[in-house]
Amino acid sequence: MRRFVIGQAKNLIDHTRRLHHHKSLLSLAASDSAPVLSSSRLFSSSSDMSGSDSSSSSLPVTLDSINPKVLKCEYAVRGEIVNIAQRLQEDLTINKDAYSFDEIIYCNIGNPHSLGQQPITFFREVLALCSHTALLDESATHGLFSSDSIERAWKILDQIPGKATGAYSHSQGIKGLRDAIAAGIEARDGFPADPNDIFMTDGATPGVHLMMQLLISSEKDGILCPIPQYPLYSASIALLGGSLVPYYLDEASGWGLEISELKKQLEEARSKGISVRAMAVINPGNPTGQVLAEENQREIVDFCKREGLVLLADEVYQENVYVPDKKFHSFKKVARSMGYGEKDICLVSFQSISKGYYGECGKRGGYMEVTGFTSDVREQIYKLASVNLCSNTSGQILASLVMSPPKPGDDSYDLYVAEKEGILSSLAKRAKTLEEALNKLEGVTCNRAEGAMYVFPCINLPQKAIAAAEAAKTAPDAFYCKRLLHATGIVVVPGSGFRQVPGTWHFRCTILPQEDKIPAIVNRLTEFHKSFMDEFRN
Template sequence: MRSFASENISPDVVAFQFAVRGKIAIISEEIDSAIKKAKAEGKPNPYPFEKVVKCNSGNPQLLNQKPLTFIREITSMVEYPALTEHPELFHADAVARAKEIIKATGCDGTTGAYSPSKGLAYVRQTIAHFLEERDNVPMSPEDIYLTDGASIAIKIVMQLMISHPLHGIMIPNPQYPLYGACIQQLGGKTCHYNLNEDNYWLPDINDIKEQYEKYQNQGIKIKALVVINPGNPCGEVLPIDTIKEIIKFCNEKKICLMADEVYQENIWTDIPFNSFRKVLATMEPEIAHGLELISFHSISKGFYGECGKRGGMFACTNIPEFARLMMYKIISTTLCSNVVGQVVMSIICNLPKEGDPSYPLFKQERDAILGSLKRKAEYLCDIFNKCDGMSCNRAAGAMYLFPRITLPEKFIQECHERHEDPNETYCIEMLKKTGIAVVKGSGFGQRKGTYHFRIALLPPENEIEEVGKRIQVFHNSFMQQYK
C-alpha cells in the first residue's frame, strides 16, 4: 500500500474537524462560481442573490474592511525603502517609524531576510513595552516569541505538553475549533468545560472543577486550561472575579493557563478587557510567581484585521528556562516567522498617539471600525431575538454572535433519517436561500440537544440590515414550513 493510500493517513489527521473552513465554506465557493459562470454565459442567475456574504469567518478585509492607513504606509516603505525618499506621500511619523524598522532589520533586504528565530529584537522590545504599559507589569522581550499568527503559537505551546493519548487540555465548550483540532492532531485528549448560555456564556468555576475531576477519574492527565477572552464564538468578556477564580484553580492544579486574548480590542459593553497577566500580578506572590501563563495576541483581529499578513505572538509568564529552550527549539525549526507579520505586530503595539501627525486619521479609522462593529452586534442581536424560535445573548466582545435556534422536531427527524447533522443542514439551507454563509454551532461544540450558528459581524454596515432581514425572513419561513 502506498504512503498516501487513505488507510495509511494518520487517524488523528483524518479525525480532526475545523468547521470554520468546513462544508459551508466549500459550498459558498461553489455558489459564487456558479453565479459567475451563469453571468459569463449569459444565463439566468441560479440563486436569488448576487453573491455570498461570507459571515463564516473572522476575516475583516475579505468583507472590505479598509486597512489602517498607518499600518499600510509603514509596511509599504519597509517593503520598498526607496519610498522613504518621498516623504510627501506619507505622514511624517510613519516615515520615521519605517526608517526605524528598516534599520532594526539590520539589512538592505529588510523583510526579505530571515530574522532571529523568536523574531526581530526590535519587535519583541516594542511588544514588551506595550504589555508593560497595558498591564503595569514588567515584561522581558526574551519571553516573547513571534509566530505566523496566533494559530501556530497555540499549536507550538500544546506540542510541548502533549506526548501521550491521555494527556488532556481543557478548552471551553463552545470553543474556537482550532483548539480541538490541534489537540487531536497532536494525539491528545480534548477535555471540555462549559460556557453557560444562561449567564452570558460565562464559565462557571464549579463546572470547571467538576469537569476536571471527571476527566481525572478517567485517567486523563490535564496539562493546561485554555481561556478565550473575549470569547469566540460567544462574545463573552470575563469579569475580574472569574479571571481570578480560573487563575487560582490552574495554580492549585499546577496546570498551565493558555490565555487567548486576540480579541482584546473588541469590547462592546462596559465590561472592560483585563488581561490574565495583569490580574495575575495582583494576586498573592505564591500565585503571581507560580502560575505558568502563556498569553496570545495577533494582528488578525481588533480594528487592524490584518489576517493575511500572518502575524502573532505568545508571551510567557513564569515559564521555566528548560521549557522556554524547547519552545525556542521548535520555533527555530521554522527558522523564523513571516517578517512582514512581525513588523505589523510591532505597529499594532505602538500605534499613533495624540499629537502625532498620523493620529487624527488613525483615530477616525479606528473609531469607525469599532463603532460599526458595535452597532452591527446590537442590531443583529435585536433582530435574532425577534425571530420565531431564536434567542441570542448580546456579545460583550469579539466579532461574532452565537444565536440559539430551536429546530423543529420534524426537521431534526428528517435530517437523522438522511444521516445529516440538522445544524449543518439548517446552515446550508440558509446559505442557499439567503446567500449568507454562517458556521454551524456543532462545529464549535454546544450542549446536547441545542443548536446554534455563528455569524461574524463583518459585512459592511450598509449591508447589515439586509443580512438581518434575509435571515429573519428565511428563519421564520423555515419554522413555518416545519410547523
C-alpha cells in the same frame, strides 16, 4: 469515520438536488437546468480520480494508510459549508438567474477585510516603506506618506541587522520589534513585560500549536477547553493525539464560566487517568462573544495555580469589546495584580494582528508572551520555534505597530483614531443590530455580543427539522445553515462545529459585513427563518 468527507459530499449532492427541486423554498428558483453540484467539483483537483476509486488505485496513499489523527481532526470554520459556498460562488457567475441572491456573504470567519473593512493607513504606510526601502531615499516619498510613518519605518529598519527585512530574523522575532511589543504590554497592563518572553508567530494559530505540541504526548494528556470553543483547539489536540477535556460555558448566564464546572470536569478527567496539563480560555469569547469579569478571571488564575495547569489565554480579541459595562483585562495583569509572579503560574497569552480594529488576517502576524516556565523548558519552546526558522517579517512589523500605534501629536494620530474608532463603533452597532434581529426570530435566543466578532444564537429547531436533518444524515444545525446558504447566500457555521451542550443547536455568524449591508442580511435571514419554520414547524 474515515469516509466522512465522502459521506458529507454525497449528502450535499442529495441535499442540493432536493433543494433545486423544492419549489416552495423561498425564491430559489428551481429548474431542470439549475446547477447540480457534483462531488468531483467540491474539492479542487486536477486529476480525474474521484474519491471512490482510491481502493482500486495502485497509488500508495489511501485514507486507510494516512495518519488517523488527521482524519479525526475537524475544522468547521473552513469546512464543508465553505466548500459549498465557494462552488455556489463560482456557479453564481455562470447561472446568475438560478439564484435569488447575487453574492455570497462570508460570515463564517472573522475576516474583516474580505467584507470591506479598510486597513489602518499608518500601518500600511509603514509596511510599504519597509517593503521597498529605496522609497525612503526619495524626496517624493514625503508627499505620499505621513511623517511619522517615515520615522517609524526608519526606526524599524535600524533595529534589523543590515536593514534586511528579507532576512530570517531571530527565531523569536526581531528584537527591536519585541521591545515595542513588550512596551505596549506594559502600557496596557501596568506590569512589566520582557521582550525575551515574546515569541512572534504567523498569527495566533502556530503559537497555540506549539504550546500544544510541548504539552501533549498522548491521549493521557488533556487540555481543558471551553465548549463552545474555537475549533483550532479541538483540531490541534486531535492532530497531537491528546484529550480535549471540555468545560461547558453556561448559556443561560451569558456564557458564564463557573469554577464548579471546571472542578467537576477536571476531576472526571483525572478519574479516567488523564493528566490535565493546561486550561485554554478565550477572552473575549469565540464563538460566544462574552467578556470575562475581572473577578471571574481571578478565580480562573487561582484554579490554574492550585491545580498545576498552564493557563493558555487566547486574547486575540482584546481590542474588540463593545459594551460599556465590560473591559478587557489580560490574564497576566490579573495574575500580577494578585501578587503572582514568574514562579507562581505558567501563563501564555496569545495575540494576533488578524482581529481587533486592524483585522490584518492575510498578513499572518501575532505573538505569544510566555511566562512562568523554567529556563530548560523555555529552551525547548525556543527550539520548536527555531525549527520553523521565524515568523514572516511583514507580520512581525504589523504586530509591533498594533502594540505601539501612533501617539497624540504624531502626524498620523488623528487619522488613526478616526479609523480605529470608526471601525470599533460600527462593529458595536452591527453586533447590537444582529443580536436584536436574531432575538426577534421564532425559537431563537441570542446572548449579547459583548466582544469578539460573532453572534452565536441558539436555535430551537422543530422536531420535524431535526428528523429531516437525520434523514439527510447531517447535524440539525448544519442542515439549517446549508438551507440558509442556499436560500440567501449567507455563510454561517453550524454550532456543532464548535461543540455545544448536546441537544442544543446554534450557529456562529460574524458581525463583520459592512453596516450598509446589515439591514439586507437581517431581512434575508428573517425571511428565510420564517419560511424554514413554516416548512418544519411541529
